[in-house]
Amino acid sequence: MAPPRDALSHDRVLQAALALADAHGLAALSMRRLGAELGVEAMSLYRHVSSKEALLDAMVDAIVCGWIDPSADAPKDWRERLGAIMHRAHAAMLARPWSVELITVRPRVGDGRLRYAETVTTALLDAGFSPQLAHHGLHIVDGTIMGFTAQQARRPTAVALGDRVQSLYEGSLVDEYPGISRTIREHHDHDEEYALMVDLVIDGLARLRDGEPPRRTGLGADYALAIS
Amino acid sequence: MAPPRDALSHDRVLQAALALADAHGLAALSMRRLGAELGVEAMSLYRHVSSKEALLDAMVDAIVCGWIDPSADAPKDWRERLGAIMHRAHAAMLARPWSVELITVRPRVGDGRLRYAETVTTALLDAGFSPQLAHHGLHIVDGTIMGFTAQQARRPTAVALGDRVQSLYEGSLVDEYPGISRTIREHHDHDEEYALMVDLVIDGLARLRDGEPPRRTGLGADYALAIS
DNA sequence: CATCGATAACTTACGGCGTAAGCATACAGT
DNA sequence: ACTGTATGCTTACGCCGTAAGTTATCGATG
Numbered sequence: 001m002a003p004p005r006d007a008l009s010h011d012r013v014l015q016a017a018l019a020l021a022d023a024h025g026l027a028a029l030s031m032r033r034l035g036a037e038l039g040v041e042a043m044s045l046y047r048h049v050s051s052k053e054a055l056l057d058a059m060v061d062a063i064v065c066g067w068i069d070p071s072a073d074a075p076k077d078w079r080e081r082l083g084a085i086m087h088r089a090h091a092a093m094l095a096r097p098w099s100v101e102l103i104t105v106r107p108r109v110g111d112g113r114l115r116y117a118e119t120v121t122t123a124l125l126d127a128g129f130s131p132q133l134a135h136h137g138l139h140i141v142d143g144t145i146m147g148f149t150a151q152q153a154r155r156p157t158a159v160a161l162g163d164r165v166q167s168l169y170e171g172s173l174v175d176e177y178p179g180i181s182r183t184i185r186e187h188h189d190h191d192e193e194y195a196l197m198v199d200l201v202i203d204g205l206a207r208l209r210d211g212e213p214p215r216r217t218g219l220g221a222d223y224a225l226a227i228s
Numbered sequence: 229m230a231p232p233r234d235a236l237s238h239d240r241v242l243q244a245a246l247a248l249a250d251a252h253g254l255a256a257l258s259m260r261r262l263g264a265e266l267g268v269e270a271m272s273l274y275r276h277v278s279s280k281e282a283l284l285d286a287m288v289d290a291i292v293c294g295w296i297d298p299s300a301d302a303p304k305d306w307r308e309r310l311g312a313i314m315h316r317a318h319a320a321m322l323a324r325p326w327s328v329e330l331i332t333v334r335p336r337v338g339d340g341r342l343r344y345a346e347t348v349t350t351a352l353l354d355a356g357f358s359p360q361l362a363h364h365g366l367h368i369v370d371g372t373i374m375g376f377t378a379q380q381a382r383r384p385t386a387v388a389l390g391d392r393v394q395s396l397y398e399g400s401l402v403d404e405y406p407g408i409s410r411t412i413r414e415h416h417d418h419d420e421e422y423a424l425m426v427d428l429v430i431d432g433l434a435r436l437r438d439g440e441p442p443r444r445t446g447l448g449a450d451y452a453l454a455i456s
Numbered sequence: 457c458a459t460c461g462a463t464a465a466c467t468t469a470c471g472g473c474g475t476a477a478g479c480a481t482a483c484a485g486t
Numbered sequence: 487a488c489t490g491t492a493t494g495c496t497t498a499c500g501c502c503g504t505a506a507g508t509t510a511t512c513g514a515t516g
Contacts, residue, residue: 005329008464008465009342012290018285030501030502030503031503031504032501032502032503038466040463040466041467042464042502042503042504043465043504043505044464044466045377045464045465046504046505047463047464047465049462051503051504052504058435060358063498070512079445080445080446080447082445083445083448084447085445087447087448090351093274094470100332100333101267101329101332101333102327104328104375104378104379104382105328105329105332105378105382106331106335106376106382107382108440109392109393111392114392114405114408115405117405117408118326118405118406118407119407120376120407121408121410121411122406122407125407125410125411129308131313131411131414132411133399134407134411134413135408135414135416136333136412136421137452138411138423139376139379140376140415140421140424140425140428141235141429142379143372143375143376143377143378143379143380143425144371144372144375144376145375145377146371146374146375146376146379147369147370147371147372147374147375147377147378147379148367148370148371148378149375150332150333150371151332151367151371151373151374151375151377152332152367152371154332154333154335161406164337164338164339164342168342171368177342177343177345177346178277178346178350179346179349179353180342180345180346180347180351182349182359182362183349183353183359183360183362183363183366184363186359186360186363186365187341187360189449191448191449192449192450192451193367193368193446193451194448194449195365195448195449195450196368196436196442196451197368197371197446198447198448199441199442199443199444199445200429200432200433200436200442201428201429201432201445202367202442202445203431203432203435203442204428204429204431204442206443207429207431208428213427214424214427214428214432215307215430215431215434215450216432217307217308217310217427217430218308218425219308219310219311219312219315219423219426220315220419220420220421220422220423220426221263221417221419221420221422221424222309222418222420222423223424225425236493236494248512256470258473258474259473259474259475260472260473260474267496268495269495269496270473270474270475270495271475271494271495271496272493272494272495274474274475274476275493275494276493278473279475280473280475281476391482457516458515458516459515460513460514460515461492461512461513461514461515461516462500462511462512462513462514463501463510463511463512463513464509464510464512465489465507465508465509465511466497466508466509466510467506467507467508467509468505468506468507468508469504469505469506469507470501470503470504470505470506471503471504472492472501472502472503473500473501473502473503474499474500474501474502474510475498475499475502476497476498477496477497477498477499478495478498479494479495479496479497480493480494480495480496480498481493481494481495481500482491482492482493482494483490483492483493484489484490484491484492485488485489485490485491486487486488486489486490
Protein backbone atom coordinates (compact mmCIF):
# COMPACT_ATOMS: atom_id res chain seq x y z
CA MET A 1 0.00 0.00 0.00
CA ALA A 2 0.88 3.64 0.24
CA PRO A 3 3.31 4.79 2.89
CA PRO A 4 1.76 4.71 6.37
CA ARG A 5 -0.60 7.68 5.91
CA ASP A 6 0.41 11.09 4.85
CA ALA A 7 3.86 10.26 6.10
CA LEU A 8 4.92 12.98 8.44
CA SER A 9 8.68 13.11 8.60
CA HIS A 10 11.50 15.16 9.98
CA ASP A 11 11.90 16.88 6.68
CA ARG A 12 8.24 17.61 6.20
CA VAL A 13 8.10 19.16 9.66
CA LEU A 14 11.19 21.20 8.93
CA GLN A 15 9.85 22.50 5.64
CA ALA A 16 6.52 23.36 7.22
CA ALA A 17 8.32 25.23 9.97
CA LEU A 18 10.29 27.26 7.44
CA ALA A 19 7.14 28.00 5.50
CA LEU A 20 5.26 29.04 8.61
CA ALA A 21 8.02 31.38 9.71
CA ASP A 22 8.18 32.81 6.23
CA ALA A 23 4.47 33.41 6.16
CA HIS A 24 3.80 34.66 9.67
CA GLY A 25 7.09 35.36 11.36
CA LEU A 26 9.13 33.51 13.90
CA ALA A 27 6.88 34.47 16.78
CA ALA A 28 4.01 32.62 15.13
CA LEU A 29 5.95 29.39 15.07
CA SER A 30 4.52 27.37 17.91
CA MET A 31 4.30 23.64 18.04
CA ARG A 32 0.53 23.78 18.18
CA ARG A 33 0.26 26.00 15.17
CA LEU A 34 2.86 24.05 13.27
CA GLY A 35 0.93 20.90 13.97
CA ALA A 36 -2.28 22.51 12.78
CA GLU A 37 -0.54 23.54 9.58
CA LEU A 38 0.28 19.90 9.00
CA GLY A 39 -3.17 18.70 9.98
CA VAL A 40 -1.89 17.09 13.12
CA GLU A 41 -1.83 17.67 16.86
CA ALA A 42 1.16 19.39 18.40
CA MET A 43 2.41 16.36 20.24
CA SER A 44 2.63 14.30 17.09
CA LEU A 45 5.50 16.46 15.96
CA TYR A 46 7.63 15.16 18.78
CA ARG A 47 7.76 11.84 17.01
CA HIS A 48 10.02 13.49 14.42
CA VAL A 49 11.62 16.34 16.30
CA SER A 50 13.04 15.91 19.75
CA SER A 51 12.20 19.41 20.89
CA LYS A 52 11.41 22.82 19.59
CA GLU A 53 14.99 23.83 20.20
CA ALA A 54 16.17 21.03 17.97
CA LEU A 55 13.74 22.12 15.30
CA LEU A 56 15.05 25.68 15.41
CA ASP A 57 18.57 24.37 15.14
CA ALA A 58 17.60 22.35 12.11
CA MET A 59 16.07 25.42 10.55
CA VAL A 60 19.25 27.39 11.06
CA ASP A 61 21.32 24.68 9.53
CA ALA A 62 19.04 24.40 6.52
CA ILE A 63 19.38 28.10 5.89
CA VAL A 64 23.12 28.26 6.37
CA CYS A 65 23.45 25.35 4.02
CA GLY A 66 21.85 27.49 1.35
CA TRP A 67 24.68 29.97 1.61
CA ILE A 68 26.89 27.67 -0.38
CA ASP A 69 26.44 27.61 -4.10
CA PRO A 70 26.19 23.91 -4.91
CA SER A 71 26.90 24.38 -8.59
CA ALA A 72 30.20 26.19 -8.60
CA ASP A 73 32.96 25.44 -6.17
CA ALA A 74 34.98 26.26 -9.24
CA PRO A 75 38.58 27.41 -8.97
CA LYS A 76 37.78 31.05 -9.44
CA ASP A 77 39.76 33.79 -7.81
CA TRP A 78 39.57 33.56 -4.04
CA ARG A 79 38.14 37.05 -3.81
CA GLU A 80 35.27 36.02 -6.04
CA ARG A 81 34.73 32.84 -4.09
CA LEU A 82 34.54 34.67 -0.78
CA GLY A 83 32.49 37.49 -2.21
CA ALA A 84 30.03 35.08 -3.74
CA ILE A 85 29.33 33.27 -0.51
CA MET A 86 29.03 36.51 1.40
CA HIS A 87 26.53 37.88 -1.06
CA ARG A 88 24.56 34.67 -1.14
CA ALA A 89 24.38 34.66 2.64
CA HIS A 90 23.31 38.25 2.73
CA ALA A 91 20.57 37.72 0.20
CA ALA A 92 19.36 34.58 1.91
CA MET A 93 19.11 36.27 5.28
CA LEU A 94 17.39 39.37 4.00
CA ALA A 95 14.91 37.16 2.19
CA ARG A 96 14.06 35.67 5.58
CA PRO A 97 14.43 38.48 8.09
CA TRP A 98 13.37 36.23 10.92
CA SER A 99 16.36 34.01 10.32
CA VAL A 100 18.73 36.69 11.52
CA GLU A 101 17.52 36.30 15.06
CA LEU A 102 17.96 32.56 14.93
CA ILE A 103 21.32 32.47 13.24
CA THR A 104 23.07 35.15 15.23
CA VAL A 105 22.15 33.55 18.50
CA ARG A 106 22.17 29.78 18.18
CA PRO A 107 25.50 28.15 18.92
CA ARG A 108 24.60 24.76 17.54
CA VAL A 109 26.84 23.59 14.73
CA GLY A 110 25.26 21.34 12.14
CA ASP A 111 26.33 20.04 8.78
CA GLY A 112 25.22 23.18 7.00
CA ARG A 113 27.31 25.41 9.17
CA LEU A 114 30.28 23.08 8.84
CA ARG A 115 30.03 22.97 5.07
CA TYR A 116 29.86 26.73 4.99
CA ALA A 117 32.87 27.06 7.26
CA GLU A 118 34.73 24.52 5.18
CA THR A 119 34.04 26.45 1.99
CA VAL A 120 35.32 29.72 3.40
CA THR A 121 38.33 28.14 5.04
CA THR A 122 39.34 26.26 1.94
CA ALA A 123 39.08 29.39 -0.18
CA LEU A 124 41.46 31.14 2.19
CA LEU A 125 43.91 28.28 2.47
CA ASP A 126 43.96 27.90 -1.30
CA ALA A 127 44.73 31.58 -1.58
CA GLY A 128 47.86 31.14 0.46
CA PHE A 129 46.61 32.21 3.86
CA SER A 130 48.32 30.59 6.81
CA PRO A 131 46.12 28.30 8.87
CA GLN A 132 46.26 30.85 11.64
CA LEU A 133 45.11 33.66 9.41
CA ALA A 134 42.55 31.48 7.66
CA HIS A 135 41.07 30.79 11.05
CA HIS A 136 40.79 34.47 11.80
CA GLY A 137 39.52 35.05 8.30
CA LEU A 138 36.64 32.65 8.77
CA HIS A 139 35.56 34.44 11.90
CA ILE A 140 35.92 37.81 10.22
CA VAL A 141 33.81 36.73 7.28
CA ASP A 142 31.32 35.15 9.64
CA GLY A 143 31.00 38.22 11.76
CA THR A 144 30.71 40.46 8.75
CA ILE A 145 27.90 38.49 7.21
CA MET A 146 25.89 38.28 10.36
CA GLY A 147 26.53 41.65 11.87
CA PHE A 148 26.01 43.58 8.76
CA THR A 149 22.92 41.71 7.74
CA ALA A 150 21.45 41.83 11.21
CA GLN A 151 21.90 45.53 11.28
CA GLN A 152 20.23 45.94 7.90
CA ALA A 153 17.40 43.55 8.64
CA ARG A 154 16.67 45.48 11.77
CA ARG A 155 16.57 48.86 10.10
CA PRO A 156 13.40 48.82 7.97
CA THR A 157 11.02 48.58 10.87
CA ALA A 158 12.87 51.37 12.62
CA VAL A 159 11.25 53.80 10.24
CA ALA A 160 7.88 53.17 11.76
CA LEU A 161 8.98 53.66 15.30
CA GLY A 162 8.13 57.16 15.77
CA ASP A 163 8.89 60.55 17.06
CA ARG A 164 12.59 60.25 17.74
CA VAL A 165 13.71 59.18 14.32
CA GLN A 166 11.00 61.24 12.73
CA SER A 167 12.27 64.33 14.50
CA LEU A 168 15.73 63.63 13.23
CA TYR A 169 14.47 63.61 9.70
CA GLU A 170 12.66 66.84 10.29
CA GLY A 171 15.82 68.34 11.67
CA SER A 172 14.32 69.34 14.98
CA LEU A 173 17.10 67.65 16.91
CA VAL A 174 19.97 69.35 15.16
CA ASP A 175 21.33 70.74 18.39
CA GLU A 176 21.26 67.48 20.26
CA TYR A 177 22.44 65.27 17.43
CA PRO A 178 24.19 67.43 14.86
CA GLY A 179 26.14 64.61 13.29
CA ILE A 180 23.26 62.27 12.66
CA SER A 181 21.12 65.13 11.50
CA ARG A 182 23.65 65.82 8.78
CA THR A 183 23.97 62.25 7.59
CA ILE A 184 20.58 60.69 8.16
CA ARG A 185 19.15 61.84 4.88
CA GLU A 186 21.94 60.32 2.84
CA HIS A 187 20.99 57.99 0.09
CA HIS A 188 21.09 54.49 1.35
CA ASP A 189 21.00 51.27 -0.57
CA HIS A 190 21.45 48.07 1.39
CA ASP A 191 23.05 46.13 -1.40
CA GLU A 192 25.47 48.84 -2.34
CA GLU A 193 26.51 49.30 1.23
CA TYR A 194 27.00 45.62 1.75
CA ALA A 195 29.02 45.29 -1.43
CA LEU A 196 31.25 48.03 -0.15
CA MET A 197 31.69 46.30 3.18
CA VAL A 198 32.43 42.98 1.53
CA ASP A 199 35.15 44.43 -0.64
CA LEU A 200 36.55 46.34 2.30
CA VAL A 201 36.84 43.15 4.32
CA ILE A 202 38.26 41.07 1.52
CA ASP A 203 40.76 43.76 0.75
CA GLY A 204 41.79 43.89 4.37
CA LEU A 205 42.26 40.14 4.44
CA ALA A 206 44.39 40.29 1.29
CA ARG A 207 46.58 42.90 2.89
CA LEU A 208 47.02 40.77 5.98
CA ARG A 209 48.03 37.82 3.88
CA ASP A 210 50.57 39.95 2.05
CA GLY A 211 52.08 41.14 5.29
CA GLU A 212 50.72 44.64 5.20
CA PRO A 213 48.91 44.77 8.53
CA PRO A 214 46.52 47.65 9.11
CA ARG A 215 47.73 50.72 10.88
CA ARG A 216 47.35 50.04 14.57
CA THR A 217 45.25 51.78 17.04
CA GLY A 218 46.81 51.37 20.43
CA LEU A 219 43.65 49.76 21.68
CA GLY A 220 42.67 46.22 22.52
CA ALA A 221 44.87 43.20 22.66
CA ASP A 222 48.07 42.82 20.73
CA TYR A 223 47.68 40.70 17.64
CA ALA A 224 51.27 40.75 16.52
CA LEU A 225 51.53 37.00 16.85
CA ALA A 226 48.36 36.40 14.97
CA ILE A 227 49.69 37.68 11.71
CA SER A 228 53.33 36.74 11.94
CA MET B 229 7.10 60.28 56.13
CA ALA B 230 9.22 58.19 53.85
CA PRO B 231 8.53 58.11 50.13
CA PRO B 232 5.34 56.19 49.33
CA ARG B 233 6.70 52.77 50.24
CA ASP B 234 9.77 51.26 48.76
CA ALA B 235 9.19 53.42 45.74
CA LEU B 236 9.16 51.18 42.74
CA SER B 237 10.11 53.14 39.67
CA HIS B 238 10.95 52.70 36.05
CA ASP B 239 14.61 52.81 36.86
CA ARG B 240 14.40 50.36 39.71
CA VAL B 241 12.54 47.92 37.49
CA LEU B 242 15.08 48.39 34.75
CA GLN B 243 18.01 47.82 37.06
CA ALA B 244 16.40 44.74 38.53
CA ALA B 245 15.77 43.38 35.05
CA LEU B 246 19.41 43.86 34.12
CA ALA B 247 20.50 42.21 37.34
CA LEU B 248 18.17 39.30 36.84
CA ALA B 249 19.37 38.70 33.29
CA ASP B 250 22.96 38.94 34.48
CA ALA B 251 22.35 36.43 37.21
CA HIS B 252 20.14 33.88 35.50
CA GLY B 253 20.09 34.62 31.80
CA LEU B 254 17.59 36.25 29.55
CA ALA B 255 15.28 33.25 29.50
CA ALA B 256 14.77 33.61 33.24
CA LEU B 257 13.54 37.15 32.86
CA SER B 258 9.78 36.89 33.19
CA MET B 259 7.50 39.52 34.59
CA ARG B 260 6.44 37.24 37.41
CA ARG B 261 9.98 36.47 38.42
CA LEU B 262 11.07 40.05 38.06
CA GLY B 263 8.24 41.07 40.30
CA ALA B 264 9.22 38.47 42.85
CA GLU B 265 12.76 39.79 42.80
CA LEU B 266 11.39 43.20 43.72
CA GLY B 267 9.01 41.81 46.33
CA VAL B 268 6.01 42.66 44.24
CA GLU B 269 3.43 40.96 42.07
CA ALA B 270 4.01 40.82 38.35
CA MET B 271 1.22 43.15 37.43
CA SER B 272 2.54 45.92 39.60
CA LEU B 273 5.41 46.33 37.21
CA TYR B 274 3.05 47.49 34.51
CA ARG B 275 2.55 50.66 36.46
CA HIS B 276 6.12 51.59 35.49
CA VAL B 277 6.69 49.69 32.28
CA SER B 278 4.13 49.60 29.55
CA SER B 279 4.98 46.10 28.39
CA LYS B 280 7.72 43.55 28.52
CA GLU B 281 8.76 44.60 25.04
CA ALA B 282 9.23 48.15 26.24
CA LEU B 283 11.29 46.89 29.13
CA LEU B 284 13.56 44.92 26.83
CA ASP B 285 13.96 47.98 24.65
CA ALA B 286 14.93 50.01 27.68
CA MET B 287 17.49 47.38 28.63
CA VAL B 288 19.01 47.53 25.19
CA ASP B 289 19.23 51.25 25.30
CA ALA B 290 20.83 51.26 28.72
CA ILE B 291 23.51 48.89 27.50
CA VAL B 292 24.19 50.71 24.26
CA CYS B 293 24.47 53.90 26.24
CA GLY B 294 27.35 52.32 28.12
CA TRP B 295 29.28 51.97 24.90
CA ILE B 296 30.11 55.64 25.02
CA ASP B 297 32.85 56.75 27.31
CA PRO B 298 31.33 59.65 29.21
CA SER B 299 34.66 60.97 30.40
CA ALA B 300 36.52 61.51 27.18
CA ASP B 301 34.94 62.75 24.04
CA ALA B 302 38.33 64.36 23.75
CA PRO B 303 39.69 65.46 20.41
CA LYS B 304 41.92 62.45 19.99
CA ASP B 305 42.75 60.95 16.66
CA TRP B 306 39.61 59.67 14.96
CA ARG B 307 41.03 56.18 14.73
CA GLU B 308 41.45 56.10 18.47
CA ARG B 309 37.98 57.50 19.00
CA LEU B 310 36.40 54.87 16.81
CA GLY B 311 38.55 52.10 18.16
CA ALA B 312 37.74 53.05 21.71
CA ILE B 313 34.01 52.87 21.22
CA MET B 314 34.27 49.61 19.34
CA HIS B 315 36.29 48.03 22.08
CA ARG B 316 34.03 49.35 24.80
CA ALA B 317 31.04 47.94 22.98
CA HIS B 318 32.72 44.61 22.52
CA ALA B 319 33.67 44.36 26.15
CA ALA B 320 30.24 45.41 27.31
CA MET B 321 28.50 42.84 25.19
CA LEU B 322 30.80 39.99 26.11
CA ALA B 323 30.32 40.88 29.76
CA ARG B 324 26.60 40.32 29.20
CA PRO B 325 26.33 37.56 26.65
CA TRP B 326 22.56 37.63 26.80
CA SER B 327 22.58 41.21 25.55
CA VAL B 328 23.77 40.11 22.13
CA GLU B 329 20.46 38.47 21.39
CA LEU B 330 18.58 41.58 22.40
CA ILE B 331 20.72 44.13 20.68
CA THR B 332 21.14 42.42 17.35
CA VAL B 333 17.45 41.94 16.95
CA ARG B 334 15.56 44.90 18.40
CA PRO B 335 14.93 47.72 15.99
CA ARG B 336 13.87 50.23 18.59
CA VAL B 337 15.98 53.36 18.69
CA GLY B 338 16.31 55.06 22.04
CA ASP B 339 18.49 57.80 23.39
CA GLY B 340 21.37 55.47 24.08
CA ARG B 341 21.46 54.22 20.55
CA LEU B 342 21.20 57.74 19.20
CA ARG B 343 24.01 59.01 21.39
CA TYR B 344 26.16 56.13 20.25
CA ALA B 345 25.36 56.81 16.61
CA GLU B 346 26.05 60.47 17.11
CA THR B 347 29.43 59.76 18.63
CA VAL B 348 30.52 57.55 15.76
CA THR B 349 29.12 59.85 13.10
CA THR B 350 30.75 62.90 14.58
CA ALA B 351 34.10 61.17 14.79
CA LEU B 352 33.87 60.37 11.09
CA LEU B 353 32.69 63.81 10.02
CA ASP B 354 35.43 65.44 12.08
CA ALA B 355 37.93 63.22 10.33
CA GLY B 356 36.90 64.60 7.00
CA PHE B 357 34.53 61.91 5.84
CA SER B 358 31.75 63.04 3.55
CA PRO B 359 28.26 62.79 5.01
CA GLN B 360 27.60 60.00 2.56
CA LEU B 361 30.62 58.04 3.64
CA ALA B 362 30.09 58.82 7.30
CA HIS B 363 26.65 57.30 6.96
CA HIS B 364 28.07 54.14 5.49
CA GLY B 365 30.80 54.21 8.09
CA LEU B 366 28.32 54.22 10.93
CA HIS B 367 26.62 51.16 9.53
CA ILE B 368 29.91 49.45 8.94
CA VAL B 369 31.05 50.09 12.49
CA ASP B 370 27.66 49.03 13.78
CA GLY B 371 27.66 45.81 11.86
CA THR B 372 31.20 45.02 12.85
CA ILE B 373 30.55 45.46 16.53
CA MET B 374 27.45 43.36 16.55
CA GLY B 375 28.34 40.69 14.10
CA PHE B 376 31.72 40.02 15.45
CA THR B 377 30.65 40.05 19.04
CA ALA B 378 27.61 37.91 18.35
CA GLN B 379 29.76 35.38 16.67
CA GLN B 380 32.19 35.31 19.58
CA ALA B 381 29.53 35.24 22.24
CA ARG B 382 27.98 32.27 20.52
CA ARG B 383 31.15 30.28 20.27
CA PRO B 384 31.99 29.27 23.85
CA THR B 385 28.98 27.06 24.30
CA ALA B 386 29.64 25.45 20.96
CA VAL B 387 32.45 23.53 22.55
CA ALA B 388 30.05 21.54 24.63
CA LEU B 389 27.84 20.54 21.78
CA GLY B 390 29.22 17.29 20.97
CA ASP B 391 30.33 14.76 18.51
CA ARG B 392 30.61 16.83 15.38
CA VAL B 393 32.98 19.48 16.66
CA GLN B 394 34.66 16.96 18.90
CA SER B 395 35.35 14.77 15.91
CA LEU B 396 36.86 17.70 14.10
CA TYR B 397 39.29 18.24 16.94
CA GLU B 398 40.19 14.60 16.91
CA GLY B 399 40.78 14.77 13.20
CA SER B 400 38.37 12.02 12.29
CA LEU B 401 36.62 14.18 9.74
CA VAL B 402 39.71 15.15 7.79
CA ASP B 403 38.31 13.74 4.59
CA GLU B 404 35.00 15.49 4.83
CA TYR B 405 36.26 18.80 6.14
CA PRO B 406 39.94 19.07 5.34
CA GLY B 407 40.09 22.84 5.60
CA ILE B 408 38.50 23.16 9.00
CA SER B 409 40.47 20.23 10.29
CA ARG B 410 43.66 22.09 9.47
CA THR B 411 42.65 25.35 11.09
CA ILE B 412 40.45 24.40 13.98
CA ARG B 413 43.28 23.88 16.40
CA GLU B 414 44.73 27.31 15.79
CA HIS B 415 45.32 29.48 18.76
CA HIS B 416 42.37 31.70 19.28
CA ASP B 417 42.05 34.74 21.46
CA HIS B 418 38.82 36.70 21.23
CA ASP B 419 40.32 40.03 22.09
CA GLU B 420 43.23 39.70 19.73
CA GLU B 421 40.97 38.70 16.91
CA TYR B 422 38.61 41.54 17.56
CA ALA B 423 41.45 44.06 17.73
CA LEU B 424 42.58 42.80 14.37
CA MET B 425 39.11 43.18 12.91
CA VAL B 426 38.71 46.67 14.35
CA ASP B 427 41.96 47.87 12.85
CA LEU B 428 41.11 46.23 9.57
CA VAL B 429 37.80 48.05 9.41
CA ILE B 430 39.18 51.41 10.48
CA ASP B 431 41.97 51.07 7.98
CA GLY B 432 39.47 50.29 5.25
CA LEU B 433 37.44 53.34 6.16
CA ALA B 434 40.53 55.54 6.08
CA ARG B 435 41.32 54.26 2.63
CA LEU B 436 37.82 55.04 1.45
CA ARG B 437 38.09 58.54 2.76
CA ASP B 438 41.39 59.01 0.98
CA GLY B 439 39.90 57.86 -2.28
CA GLU B 440 41.60 54.49 -2.42
CA PRO B 441 38.60 52.19 -2.76
CA PRO B 442 39.16 48.51 -2.18
CA ARG B 443 39.83 46.28 -5.11
CA ARG B 444 36.46 45.29 -6.48
CA THR B 445 34.96 41.92 -6.75
CA GLY B 446 32.50 41.93 -9.58
CA LEU B 447 29.76 40.90 -7.20
CA GLY B 448 26.86 42.66 -5.62
CA ALA B 449 25.60 46.12 -6.34
CA ASP B 450 27.75 48.88 -7.72
CA TYR B 451 28.85 51.35 -5.08
CA ALA B 452 30.68 53.74 -7.37
CA LEU B 453 28.34 56.53 -6.42
CA ALA B 454 28.66 55.86 -2.75
CA ILE B 455 32.27 56.85 -2.55
CA SER B 456 32.49 59.53 -5.17
C1' DC C 457 -7.30 -15.97 8.64
C1' DA C 458 -6.26 -14.64 13.44
C1' DT C 459 -3.05 -12.57 16.27
C1' DC C 460 0.56 -9.75 17.65
C1' DG C 461 4.08 -6.11 18.04
C1' DA C 462 5.45 -1.83 16.50
C1' DT C 463 4.63 2.55 15.01
C1' DA C 464 2.29 6.97 14.60
C1' DA C 465 -0.97 9.88 15.99
C1' DC C 466 -4.20 11.56 19.71
C1' DT C 467 -5.69 13.04 24.56
C1' DT C 468 -5.04 14.88 28.79
C1' DA C 469 -2.66 17.53 31.98
C1' DC C 470 0.85 20.58 34.26
C1' DG C 471 3.20 24.59 35.16
C1' DG C 472 4.58 28.85 33.23
C1' DC C 473 3.98 32.87 30.30
C1' DG C 474 2.21 38.10 29.11
C1' DT C 475 -1.29 40.98 30.25
C1' DA C 476 -6.49 42.87 30.42
C1' DA C 477 -9.74 44.28 33.94
C1' DG C 478 -11.13 45.45 38.25
C1' DC C 479 -10.29 46.20 43.35
C1' DA C 480 -8.04 47.86 47.68
C1' DT C 481 -5.16 50.85 50.03
C1' DA C 482 -2.68 54.88 51.46
C1' DC C 483 -1.05 59.18 50.68
C1' DA C 484 -1.30 64.66 49.52
C1' DG C 485 -3.84 68.77 49.07
C1' DT C 486 -7.73 71.09 50.26
C1' DA D 487 -12.17 65.27 57.64
C1' DC D 488 -12.69 64.45 52.74
C1' DT D 489 -11.51 63.30 48.35
C1' DG D 490 -8.67 62.40 44.14
C1' DT D 491 -5.00 59.97 42.59
C1' DA D 492 -1.23 56.96 42.56
C1' DT D 493 0.22 52.45 43.65
C1' DG D 494 0.12 47.82 44.23
C1' DC D 495 -2.83 43.32 44.50
C1' DT D 496 -6.16 39.72 42.74
C1' DT D 497 -8.31 37.21 39.41
C1' DA D 498 -8.73 35.46 34.99
C1' DC D 499 -7.88 34.37 29.96
C1' DG D 500 -5.64 32.30 26.32
C1' DC D 501 -1.36 31.05 24.89
C1' DC D 502 3.05 28.21 25.32
C1' DG D 503 6.36 23.66 25.51
C1' DT D 504 6.11 19.13 26.67
C1' DA D 505 5.63 14.70 30.04
C1' DA D 506 2.72 10.74 30.34
C1' DG D 507 -0.57 7.68 28.97
C1' DT D 508 -3.99 6.01 25.28
C1' DT D 509 -5.69 4.57 20.93
C1' DA D 510 -5.74 3.25 16.05
C1' DT D 511 -3.46 1.42 12.10
C1' DC D 512 -0.53 -1.80 9.59
C1' DG D 513 2.84 -5.40 8.11
C1' DA D 514 4.65 -9.73 9.62
C1' DT D 515 3.97 -14.14 11.66
C1' DG D 516 1.62 -18.48 13.27
